[in-house]
Amino acid sequence: MTTQDALKTAWRGVTHSKARSFLTMLGIIIGVSSVVLLMSLGASAERLIVDQVKSIGSNLVFVIPGASKSGKFSSPASAQGIIIKTLVKSDVDALKREPSIAAVGAEVRGQAKVVYEGNDITATFEGVDEQFFKIRDFKLAKGRLIERDDVNSFERVVVIGSELATTLFGSREPLGKAIRIKDATFRVVGILEPMGVGAFGVDQDNLMLLPLSVAQKQLLGVDYYGVINIAGSDAYDITYVKSRVTSILREGHRITDPDKDDFTVRTQEDAVALLGNITGILTAFLTAIASISLVVGGIGIMNIMLVTVTERTREIGLRKALGATDRDIMIQFLFEALSLTSLGGLIGIILGATFVGITYVVLVYIVKMDWVFALPTSALVLSVLVSTITGIAFGIYPARKAAKKNPIDALRYE
Numbered sequence: 001m002t003t004q005d006a007l008k009t010a011w012r013g014v015t016h017s018k019a020r021s022f023l024t025m026l027g028i029i030i031g032v033s034s035v036v037l038l039m040s041l042g043a044s045a046e047r048l049i050v051d052q053v054k055s056i057g058s059n060l061v062f063v064i065p066g067a068s069k070s071g072k073f074s075s076p077a078s079a080q081g082i083i084i085k086t087l088v089k090s091d092v093d094a095l096k097r098e099p100s101i102a103a104v105g106a107e108v109r110g111q112a113k114v115v116y117e118g119n120d121i122t123a124t125f126e127g128v129d130e131q132f133f134k135i136r137d138f139k140l141a142k143g144r145l146i147e148r149d150d151v152n153s154f155e156r157v158v159v160i161g162s163e164l165a166t167t168l169f170g171s172r173e174p175l176g177k178a179i180r181i182k183d184a185t186f187r188v189v190g191i192l193e194p195m196g197v198g199a200f201g202v203d204q205d206n207l208m209l210l211p212l213s214v215a216q217k218q219l220l221g222v223d224y225y226g227v228i229n230i231a232g233s234d235a236y237d238i239t240y241v242k243s244r245v246t247s248i249l250r251e252g253h254r255i256t257d258p259d260k261d262d263f264t265v266r267t268q269e270d271a272v273a274l275l276g277n278i279t280g281i282l283t284a285f286l287t288a289i290a291s292i293s294l295v296v297g298g299i300g301i302m303n304i305m306l307v308t309v310t311e312r313t314r315e316i317g318l319r320k321a322l323g324a325t326d327r328d329i330m331i332q333f334l335f336e337a338l339s340l341t342s343l344g345g346l347i348g349i350i351l352g353a354t355f356v357g358i359t360y361v362v363l364v365y366i367v368k369m370d371w372v373f374a375l376p377t378s379a380l381v382l383s384v385l386v387s388t389i390t391g392i393a394f395g396i397y398p399a400r401k402a403a404k405k406n407p408i409d410a411l412r413y414e
Contacts, residue, residue: 011339024304025344027297028390032348032383033355034290039379040356042283047372049279059102060135060268061242063087063228063249067261085224086253086262092228094252100236100244105131106225108215114208115180116168123164125181125208127215135231138204143175143190150211154218159190163205181208182219196370242267287382294386297344298394305337305398316405330403337395338388345387349380 015021065084087106095104108127113120130148132138138145141162150157158179165174165188174188195204216222232241246265255261309316316329356375363371 020304021340024301025297025340025347027293027300028341028344028387029297029348029351031290031292031294031297032345032387033352034293035287035383035386036349036352036375036379037355037359038286038290039283039382040352040375041359042279042286043374043376043379044360044372046279046283047374048370051372059232059234059238059241061230061232061238061245062266063091063230063245064264064266065224065226065262066264068264084262085222087225087228088223091249091252092225094248095228095230095245098244098248100233100241101230102233103131103134103231105129105135105229106212106227107132107229108212108220108222108226110215110220112182112219114164114168116177119168121164121167121206123206123208124202125158125210125215125219127210127212127219129212132209132229135229138209139193139195141191141193143188145190146209146211151213154213155211156184156186156214156218157189157211158186159192159209160188161192161203161205161207162194163203164208165191167206181210184214184218186210238267238269291386294390298341298390301337301340301391302394302398305333305395306401308336309333309398309402312402313405316402320405326403329405330399333399333402334392334395337398338391341387341391341395345384348387349383352379352383 065086089106092104092106095101106129109124111122111124113122128146129151130146133145140159143159145159146157149155158181160168160174168174168179169177174191177188178185179188180186190209192204192207192209210219230241230245232238242265246261249263249265250256250258250261253262319329353375356373360371360373363369
């Protein structure tokens with residue numbers, strides 16, 4: 001039997017009972033469409049997060065208290081909620097004297113309830129100095145930003161995000177109004193433009209920016225920093241800037257053994273690599289879960305093919321009596337299984353791509369997210385490959401069983 005004849009015979013077997021063939025393919029269709037959808041969502045999320053990180057600038061270095069002991073991409077202890085007090089004012093002063101550094105700004109962060117008349121919300125606040133705005137790309141809609149005099153004189157002023165302004169003030173003008181943060185009264189001096197979720201998961205539209213000194217001493221009661229933001233000079237490579245920051249801090253902290261660092265220095269490239277690593281692992285995990293349905297679909301195909309072999313026993317006996325070999329019978333039923341999985345895979349890819357498009361439209365035009373459309377080729381290739389392997393793996397046993405039937409016994413089968 002030629003390959004063309006085997007394909008024609010297999011296709012007639014598949015189309016003989018269309019309803020049963022469709023139900024047999026359903027597991028493959030669901031599995032493949034799930035794999036395509038999840039891999040696409042993972043790729044879209046990765047691109048969105050990486051673009052957000054890149055948007056904050058390409059020459060940035062971040063110093064975080066606490067060392068990362070277990071690997072290049074491990075989190076420092078401070079990022080895990082442990083309070084570490086190793087970054088102080090003397091560190092900032094030393095970094096400001098480095099020629100390869102263009103700007104240095106310290107920062108502290110916390111959460112507090114903010115109240116205006118009958119409206120209140122729990123929001124994140126950041127204590128910053130005037131250098132913060134030279135380093136980070138925060139856009140001002142109206143009013144002014146935090147200035148050096150505000151920090152030096154402990155002025156209780158605040159710059160708030162656009163959504164927080166709407167929540168607290170509605171359609172009223174926020175500038176000049178007094179709000180309460182914890183037990184202190186602050187005057188609103190600026191409103192930020194809508195910015196969405198920031199690179200590190202902070203909702204910048206519900207953010208409050210306060211003078212660093214006020215946030216440290218009056219709201220948090222601390223004399224250390226949560227992070228030091230650094231902008232490298234354009235005349236220097238960012239890798240060199242990172243090495244100089246590390247050397248300056250080790251000298252200031254009297255650290256001679258690099259394994260005993262009490263701080264972590266990260267560049268934007270480190271953040272992009274870390275986020276890409278995390279989203280990649282998450283996508284692989286979700287794809288593996290979705291692939292379980294492919295296994296279930298493969299088992300379903302094997303069961304149906306076994307039933308088909310039993311139902312067509314007399315046909316097998318007749319074909320063998322007319323000269324068909326065991327190989328011909330095996331190829332026929334194996335091609336039937338492959339036809340089911342291949343067709344199911346194709347439908348699954350089309351369905352998954354459709355879901356990806358619908359998700360994009362909903363998130364961009366209805367939810368108003370800055371979502372990106374991504375349909376990676378790897379998702380399509382993987383879907384085709386897995387569905388084909390599934391057809392072969394779960395089609396061999398029924399095909400072998402059909403091929404091994406004795407033609408005399410098969411002709412007598414009722």
